[in-house]
Amino acid sequence: MTDPARPFGTVLTAMVTPLHEGGALDLEGAQKLARWLVSRGSDGLVLSGTTGEAPTTHAPEKVDLLKAVREAVGPDVMILTGAGSNDTAHAVRMAEQGEEAGADGILALTPYYSKPSQAGVVAHFRAILGATGLPAMIYDIPGRTSLAISDWAYDQLATHPRVVAVKDATGDVATGKARHERTGLAWYSGDDGLTLDFLRAGGVGTVSVIAHIAARETKAMIDAWTAGDESEAQRIHESLLPVVSAMFAIPGAVSAKAAVQWAGVIDSRAMRLPLLPATQAEYDTLTAALEAAGMTR
Secondary structure, three states, X not given: OOEOOEOOOOEEEEOOOOEOOOOOEOHHHHHHHHHHHHHOOOOEEEEOOOOOOHHHOOHHHHHHHHHXXXXXXXXXXXXXXXXXXXXXHHHHHHHHHHHHHOOOEEEEEOOOOOOOOHHHHHHHHHHHHHHOOOOEEEEEOHHHHXXXXXXXXXXXXXXXXXXXXXXXXXXXXXXXXXXXXXXXXXXXXXXXXXXHHHHHOOOOEEEEOOHHHHHHHHHHHHHHHHOOOHHHHHHHHHHHHHHHXXXXXXXXXXXXXXXXXXXXXXXXXXXXXXXXXXXXXXXXXXXXXXXXXXOOO
């Protein structure tokens, strides 16, 4: 049964989309990866987000990916699917197809590039929300979209019955705390280095890139915090900082694929342009840092 305070779980991995060399979707690899992530402590998966290369995977591929992962992990693992576009009609169709393919929720991204008004932002989200009966997590990441969601827009969205959570990648914990307290929405860290700070501010979990390789440790940190053991949570947080630094020295989708290839879970770290796979030097630097930080395969 879903915990209303944690509607999407606590550790959600923003899962990469495995590809074969040459760029074709690797659905067997996606199934293997999804099962492995769940076995390591992820209680939710986010598909077709930024780390999943959503801008360069196409609608039928997103559906095939979701169906394959659902088959792999069964009905009890929370799966969110991305609905991210600056074309509202396109984002609406992503949400509709996600529901049809078996998603449990929608990760609804602020429209990028176009820079609409805040009223336009709210209308965009409401169009997505109206397309399905699924609960939604609003994704606020102005560093990528060049558009921050305002307090006014949050207040408008919080009245919608299907808006239940926020993925906060603004880097502004204090503002997130105030918004969480005012709206009552479940707050998830969208920045691995700030997950503990968001927990201190009332957050309930994380949508994580480092969980590709550090889900167990991330879960242990959240569990320690929930149990009232702040010193243990702080210790784990500090132990993960080198992992965060290593994973974000190159684009997160690139490093995450390199990490799970190092772990022996996927065969290829192939990407689709404009992203390039990790070079051998980047791979060696990353994996040496993961080993030094005590990460295991």
